[in-house]
Amino acid sequence: MGQRTPLYDLHLALGAKMVDFGGWDMPLHYGSQVDEHHQVRSDCGVFDVSHMTVIDVDGRAATPWLQYLLANDVARLDGTGKALYSTMLNAQGGVVDDLIVYRTEGGYRLVVNAATRDKVLAWLQAHSSDFAVGFEERAELAILAIQGPHARAKVAELVSASRAAVIRELKPFEGVVEGDWFVARTGYTGEDGLEIILPGDQAPAFFNDLVGAGIAPSGLGARDTLRLEAGMNLYGQDIDEQHTPQTSNLGWCIAWEPAARDFIGRAGLLTEIEHGVQEKLVGLVLEERGVLRAHQVVRVAGIGEGEITSGSFSPTLSKSIALARVPMATGDRAEVEIRGKWYPVRVVKPTFVRQGKILI
Incomplete structure (x- = not known):
């Protein structure tokens, strides 16, 4: 038996075909993977992605620490709520993980892959001793991704007026705190949409509300074909520790300036460039x-x-x-x-x- 998200019983009740994914019991589809794919492209669907790992970072050295750990530069996040995509590299420039980083009022929020959880937490611990920084895994939280051209409009009709206002005003690659919810707009399907990080005990009822409003429950199968069509990498297949961002169509998320920022993997990437990618x-x-x-x-x-x-x-x-x-x-x-x-x-x-x- 694998790990289960707070929505496990609900997935079974909706007729999901469950599979192992990185040690988690997750829905592959709820009847038709192809129908779920088309629903997201034409309207919207909801994915349970609570298996992903949320890590909050704080401390006075949080910014220089993440500037050292990540190939992209968190200094580019010029305000609370701004987000960026980055890779975390080993010394040779291979990809330890890819992740989203949000700037929060007290520091940063990282959302990393489920399959790399243990490796990433160990990596953060191993590289934190020289920095005045703290980090905490938020295992009590769930994540729902509602994706598709009508996602934001449909979700806004189901939530409070304050949350609806946040959803309507949210810009791409932003994440905003609203009460005990964190509402973001990044996505992994090539369509517009939302990621809502919320307490796990609230997730089943909200998922039910979404499905009741006609938003199709969607599984890992459709998520994979959607992200593939969008040209988005999957960790462990398109990116791994044996390959650099430069060989993975991710050179755009390496921040080379300022030149003095000596992030882990920089020397390895420069060596690769010197010898020719x-x-x-x-x-x-x-x-x-x-x-x-x-x-x-x-x-x-x-x-x-x-x-x-x-x-x-x-x-x-x-x-x-x-x-x-x-x-x-x-x-x-x-x-x-x-x-x-x-x-x-x-x-x-x-x-x-x-x-x-x-x-x-």
């Missing part, structure tokens, strides 16, 4: 029938080979798509080996769908 993360589209899957070999004529990191059938495109790490010189065509046969694929920028628009 050898790989890149691209998108693949299979024009023929078939399914692209992780670990399939990608062959680029006259250049070399790579590997698919994430692949699936895209419900929006009605084609199989993938993210793949390939040689830097790869152009717009390649081949993928599927069951012993080679199939041509088109190489594209690793963002297929955003805000309901097909981009390839």
Whole structure:
């Protein structure tokens, strides 16, 4: 038996197919993964993501500590509520985890991956002794992600006037405290929406309210195809400690300035640049029938080979798509080996769908 979120019994009551995900019993779907995917793209759906780890950071050295720990620079958060995406690196520049950081009134809030919880908490502890800083895991909290073009409008109709005002005024990549709720607008589907961090004992009733209002309960299956279409990396597949942000389409979240900021992994990244970055993360589209899957070999004529990191059938495109790490010189065509046969694929920028628009 895995760990369970406060919504476990409710998932069963709604007919969810439960699976193990990083040691947690989580809903894969509630009947049709494809229907849930389309519901989020066209309207909205709600995901239980309470398995993710919330960590609050405080202390007078909180800012320099996170500037040391993260590749992105929390000094860019110029006001309470502002958020940024970052990677946390090891000394060689490999990705320990990817996370969202929010600036709060008393410090910072980190939301990190469920599968990396133990590793990240140990990493924070190991690198905190030289800083006047404290951090606390908030295991009593739950997280609901309501995603889709109508998500904010529908949720605003279900909550108090003060919370509705926060939802309507919230800007992208902001998180605001409202009572004992923390309401954010980041997302992992390529659509607009909300993440609501709230006490775990309040989560089942609110989830019920959302479903009762016609917001589709959605599982990990749809979450994966949605994030893949949006070109968003999954830790453990598209990013890991053996690969740097520069080989994972995440160079944009490295803050190189100020040059004096010596964050963990900076030297490793600079060494990689000095020797020449050898790989890149691209998108693949299979024009023929078939399914692209992780670990399939990608062959680029006259250049070399790579590997698919994430692949699936895209419900929006009605084609199989993938993210793949390939040689830097790869152009717009390649081949993928599927069951012993080679199939041509088109190489594209690793963002297929955003805000309901097909981009390839």
